[in-house]
Amino acid sequence: MMDQKRVVIQWDELMLGGVGAAVAGFFTNPLDVIKTRIQLQGELQARGHYQVHYRNVFHGFYQMARNESFVSLQKGFVPAIWFQFLMNGCRFGLYQVCDNLQLTRNNKGDVIFYRSIICGVGSGMIGSFIGSPFYLVKTHLQSQSESSIAVGHQHKHTSMMGGFRSIYQQNGVKGLWRGSVASMTRVSVGGSIQLTSFATVKTYLDKKQWIDVDSWYGTLLSAxxxxxxxxVSMTPFDVISTRLYNQPVDPKSGKGQLYRGIMDCMFKIFRTEGILGFYKGFGASFLRLGPHTLLSIFFWQLFRKEYLLYFKQQDQNS
Incomplete structure (x- = not known):
């Protein structure tokens, strides 16, 4: 009986991680929209040779509210939530499964850095691959704007399902996973650092007994x-992912018209935009990733704590 319940908890780790990230995505999607547009602004153009529609995050909010509407700040919301649920459900959930099975720790309970990195990278890549079609359509919808402030290629999707249908009709199932390699790289880099640093800091604080690491403020501090x-580590890969996902596609071959792949995109950005091109949208990324990391891990740990408490009470009652 206990073995069966343990299996249920392992599977539920995926659900708890996904729900936590999806709730966080509700609050941070507007920053994601601004980040996407800033990253596409001046694509493959030298600094000073293009019109700057979005000078920073706050100017971006102003421009969208003035030229579109406040509702436009939640563009791509539906695929964004699905992506967060699927990607982080796997990323947080599978990492927690590894932690539950003591794959990331030694006999004393201390986090083993290289094992934690491997588990973080592996869980992030799996989650990113599964959620990649939603990230693709999310990027397309978020970049759509009025012509006066348009940046990057403008896809004509009217909804998430409309986007899936259009991409499938043009490029088949393979087209839905276009750019997934870049996204897997992006998430594995950021995810491994996020989860590893979170687990390491939490263990350190627990040993020092400075604060209650299972409390909400302990979770927030670790996150x-x-x-x-x-x-710092994720922004360059985030820019590359956005560019690869949003580029126009040849309808016959299904290949991108601007970039052949990650290395080609990296080379072209460096050659035309310089090293700072990789950090476009850094401010928006920081304002988004900070709260999103905090909220994702906070809600994940909160839901997980409450679930395990409920599960324990049910076990005692039976």
Whole structure:
């Protein structure tokens, strides 16, 4: 009986991680929209040779509210939530399963850095691959704007399902996973650092007994420290992913018209936009990733704590 209940908990780790990230996505999607547009602004153009529609995050909010509407700040919301649920459900859930099975720790309960990295990378890549079609359509919808402030290629989808249908009709199932390699790289880099730093800091604070690591403020502090490392390491890969996902596609061959792949995109950005091109949208990424990391891990740990408490009470009652 206990073995069966343990299996249920292992599977439910995926659901708890996904729900936590989806709730966080509700609050941070507007920043994701601004980030996407800033990353596409001045694509493959040297600084000073293109019109700057979005000077920073706050100017981006103003421009969208003035030229579109406040509702436009939630563009791509539906695929964004599905992506967060699927990607982080796997990423958080599978990482927690590894932690539950003591694959990330030694006999004393200390986090083993390289094992934690491997588990973080593996869970992130799986989650990113599964959720990639939703990230693709999310990027297309978020970049759609009025012509006066348009940046990047403008796809003509009217909804998430309309986007899936259009991409499938043109490029088949393979087209739905276009750019997935870049997304897997992006998430594995950021995810491994996020989860590893979170687990390491939490273990350290627990040993020092400075605060209650299972409390809401203990979780928030551990997540805050992790988010600082995530933004610096993840932004260049985030820019590359956005460019690869949003580029126009040849309807016959199904290949991107601007970039052949990750390395080609990296080379072209460096050659035309310089090293700072990889950090476009850094401010928006920081403002988004910080709160999103905090909220994702906070809700994940909160839901997980409440679920395990309920599960324990049910076990005692039976």
């Amino acid at each position: 805050m420290i992790g988010s600082c490392f995530v933004v």
